[in-house]
Amino acid sequence: MKVMNMVNAVNDALDIKLAEDRNVIVYGEDVGVEGGVFRVTEGLQLKYGVERVFDSPLAESAIVGTAVGMAAAGLRPVVEMQFSGFAYPALNQIISHVSRLHNRSRGRFNMSMVIRMPYGGGINALEHHSESMEAIYGHIPGLKVVIPSTPHDAKGLLISAIESNDPVIFMEPKRIYRAIKQEVAEEKFTVPIGKAKVISTGTDVTVVAYGALVREVQKAMQMAKEAGISVELIDLRTIYPIDKETIAASVKKTGRIITVAEGPTSFGIGAEIAAIISEEAFLHLEAPPKRVTGFDTIVPLPKGEHFYMISPEKIFYEIERTVKY
C-alpha cells in the first residue's frame, strides 16, 4: 500500500498499463515534457519515451480524431483533454466516430480508447474551466462514462477503462485531485465499470452522488446525523452504463432519493435517476425524488461561483425537506 492522491493514482494506473501493454499510447496538450497542467502524466515521457507519451499540437478534435484511427488500427490510446471545457471541438469526433465506429463496422473495429478530462468547479478558475457536462456524454449512445471520487477508485477504474474494448470518457474531479489522500494498493487492480458503491448504509433517505460531491454529501451527513436522519450514500462511479439495481434496491429500502450533481438541472444525471426510480421503485416512494444540482446557468466566475457550487448545507437542507415531506 502507498498513500496516494488522485493525481498519483491516475498516474500510477497509466504507468502500470504503459508498462504491460505496448499498445497503450498517451498524448494530449502539454502531457509530455510538462507532465500535464495538473501534473497527472508527470514522469511518464521520461520513463516510456516520446513515441508513447507525447505532446500533441493544440487541437482537441485532432487529438480525438487521431485516437479513432489508432484504435481502429489496434492501439489503445489514452488521450487527455486539458479541461473538459476545452473538449467541445472534439465532440464531432466523439459523437460521429468514437461512439459509432464499432456499430458502423458491425464490430469489426473496436474503439478501445480512453478520453480523460478534468472537470468540475470550485477551483476559482477562468471561464470554461469549471463546468460539469457529463450528462452530454451520458446521452451519447456508444460511450461509457466514468467518474471516480477517490484515489483508489481512480486507479482501478482507469485500468478497467484502458482495458475496455469500448470507448470510455474518464472524467476526473479536479477539485479533489490533491484534496483526498488514501492508501492505495501499489499492484494492479481493477474496479468494474458500471457498478455503483454503497458508501454508507442508512434507512431514511438515499443520496446518490459522484466525483467531488461525494465528500460534500459526507459532510452533510454529519448534519443529518445530528438531526437524527439516517442517510444511505451511493457513489455512482459510472454515469453510463448506470447501475439501476443498486440505486433501486436502496430506494426500495429508504423510500426517498436525492441526487447530487454539479451540472445544470435540466436533462442531467439527476433527471435520469429520478426517471429510473419512477420506473423501478415507484410504489416505494414516500417523497418526490429531489435533484440537488447547479443552476441552468453558466458556471459563474469565482466571485459568484459560491452561489452555484453545492455546499454541504444545501445538501442537508434538501435532505431535511425530503425527509419531512
Added chain:
Amino acid sequence: MFEEYNPINEKIFRVIDNDGKVINKKWMPEISNERLIKAYKDMLFARTADLQTVSYQRQGRIYTYPPNYGQEAISGATAMVMRNEDWLVPAFREMGAYLAKGATLKELFLVFMGHEDGNVFKNANNMLPTSVPIASQLLHAAGIGYEINYNKKEQVVYAFVGDGGTSEGDFHEALNFAGVWKAPVIFIVQNNQYGISTPFKMQTMSKGIAIKSIAYGIKGIQVDGNDIFAMYQAVKNASEQALAGNGPVLIEAVTYRKGAHTTSDDPTKYRTKEEEEAWDCTDPLKRLKAYLISKKLWSQKEEDQLVEEYKLEVDRQFEEAENYPAYKLEDVFKYMYDEMPEDLKKQQNEYENFMKWKEARK
C-alpha cells in the same frame, strides 16, 4: 510590401535592429514624433500594468492571469492603426489592444478577480470579450467581416490568436471563409514560440505561420513582432488592403513570451534560462526606447518618473475593481437570456429560500 515579403521567400519583415537602429529605410514608416512617443508610453503603461498584475496574483488578490510581458509591440502597433469604428476580436494576451479600444484596466482586473461585469467594456466600441476556447474567435471575426461587406461599411476587423491556436481547425476554417468572402479581417498571430509548454517546432512542421496564407489565397507576411515600426507598417498596409476590398491578411508577429503562459504555469519545466536570455535583446520596449533616445525624444529620467505615475494609476484602478459591489445571486441569472424562462426564475427563488433558511440557522 506583400509582394516583397511574400512568405514563400521566407524573409522576415524588419525595420529596426535589436539596438533600435533603422536597417530597412525603404519601409521605415512616417510617424510623427508625438505619435511615436505616445506609442511608447502606451506600451510602457501596458508593461507596468502587466507586471503589477502578476504581483497582485502573487499576493492572492486576483486569480489566474496570462502575462503579456515581451509582446507589447504587437498590441502597440495595432493600437496605432485601429480606429474607433474598427472591430477588435481578442484572444486573451493583447492588453494594449484592449486598452486602445477603450477597455479599462479596472474592467480587466474585474474579470481576473472573477466577475463577469468586467467583460462589458462599456467604453469600447466594436469589441468582443475575451475568448478562452483557443482560436474559436477567429470565425467570429470572419462573420463580422461579412457584415461589414454586406452593409458596405468602411471597417476592419483585428483578430488575435497565438501560435498554438493555428493548430486548431477553427484557425484554418476562418482563413478560408474570410478568404472566400473577401472579408476585411486582419488575422494577427502572436507567435510567442510556446503553446503553454509546447514549442513552436512541435506545433507545426511549417516554416512559420505566414506561409499558410498562400494556401488560402490571401495575403500574408511574417513580421518581427518586437519591432514596432515593422509591425505598424504591416498592420497599416494590411488594413489598407482590407479597406480596398482585397480581403483578409494574415500577419505572423514573431515574438517571445517572456512570462509564463499564465500565473499557474512554470516555464522552467520546459525551457532554459539561456534561451530566455537569448531572446532578451529583442525586447520591444528596449528597442523602441533605444531609437527614441538616439533621436533625443526620450530619456531614462522621464521614463522613471512616468513609471511611478503609471504604477499609482494601475493601483488606483485595481483598488476600484477591488471595491466593486459584491456579486449578487441575480448576477448569476440575469444575463442568461434576453427573455428569462419561468423555470429559471423559479430556480433563483428556490435558492433565495435556501439562503433564508441558512441565515435563520446561524
